[in-house]
Amino acid sequence: MAKRIDVSDLNVYYGQFKAVEGVTMTVEPRSVTAFIGPSGCGKSTFLRTLNRMHEVIPGGRVEGKVLLDDQDLYASDVDPVAVRRTIGMVFQRPNPFPTMSIYDNVAAGLRLNGVKGRKKLDEVVEKSLRGANLWNEVKDRLNKPGAGLSGGQQQRLCIARAIAVEPQVLLMDEPCSALDPISTLAIEDLINDLKSQYTIVIVTHNMQQAARVSDRTAFFNLAATGKPGKLVEIDDTHRIFNNPSVKATEDYISGRFG
């Protein structure tokens, strides 16, 4: 199910402004890749180009190639809606649909894409909620509103919603930054479980988190505000944290930055 992503020479723009420049990297299947770097260096922006969410923003566009296995996501005959069905996303702040129950939130991706049949939906909802480690907490109140859960539960609900459509890749944009340490731990455990089936890319500001959950880490940096962000290096997480090949990475990780 999981697929590899190959990015080559990608530039990302907001209108005329070049936000990220010249990224080339490979994201391995069935592994966790973490993006770290200072605020404003374009990690999230770059992450959003991997499922064509970037172009939802007016003026958002890219140059370069993103290959999912051998398919170019930005080829002219590719439907961005289909790309997003294949590459799911979890956001920084939990965003369950406020008009929907827990059940409906998880089923939303399938229902809105035309899947019907109560039995099929029941199965997917249970499987996804189990997959997100939330089933035991909510199985008796599936018809209660999703917005009534705690922040950490809401985020796991959003993960369940994302995996319900069985994506090939799961992108996570600082999924724990709005959560307390206990909920964070729950999400990190979940990421560990999920990586046996999915290719996961996670943006995080928490370097301990990157060290704990990821197999590979990419460090992004920018020369100065107003300049585009760049990929400094990507390597095995162990190497990045112990013996990085670029000095800027070491400075950032050891807190001697800037």
Place this chain on the structure above:
Amino acid sequence: MTTDTRVGSTSPGPVLPALGNPSRSRTIRDQVARVVMWLAFLVAVVPLVWILWTVVSHGGHLLMESQWWTNSQRGITSRRAGGGAVHAIQGTLIQAAVTALIAVPIAVMTAIYLVEYGRGKFAKAVSFMVDILTGIPSIVAALFIYAVWVTTFGFQRVGFAVSLALVLLMIPVVVRSTEEMLKLVPNELREASYALGVPKWKTIAKVVLPTAFSGIVTGILLGLARVMGETAPLLILGPYTKSIATNLFSGYMPTLPTMINQDRTELGQPAAVERMWGAALTLILLILLLNIAGRLVARFGSVKK
């Protein structure tokens, strides 16, 4: 050394000025501001209470009679008491319903265009037009429809023409309120839906509109309440008649505002004057009901808490 902060303390030393009573000038300014605000409040409220009191005391007893809600004014001369307002209530409700039926889809879709799709010059132009439409006096809207409906096409003055004029007045109100409600829907919900591979139109239909639903309905009901009290289009396009008339495309259609106006012209007749107040109170009640309905929808909206 202790610092004495009691009122009137004379002990020297603290950095802050003495924590005693506020200075005299501040007390006076406080009192003046209080009085001015109370006066402003009274100026605003007194006329309102006065109007309500006048309307209720003159017309209230008519509404207690069952014939008010069942009979029309057919065959009742201005000298005689009796009869009801059901013809006018029906007319007002029918015209309002038709107005809403036409105006709401146009207005809601315009608002969706402006918030979800509109970029660049065309959207700015549309938004500007809506602003202009908001500022059009109701009599101008009525004259415009008269010019089109009667002068150009040669049709009769009928209930439907009134509704068309009211549509012109209702659209900008509903566009603006719907726009505000759609803007309140967090962008994160749209993104969450896109990230599930849901197309944009479906995101709007199944996520954005349900989230904003109660706000949109409230706006519609308040807009409707506003146009229901409009009188200029009725005077120009919807002459009064004393009988029940439910055909929108043929004959005159009586409404509450025109009933009020009709009975106003018979000021010498006490019975007619009473009816005028009764019709006024009925109109106020209808609009009040719509307002309450709007607020109920807002409270028990679709967003689950």
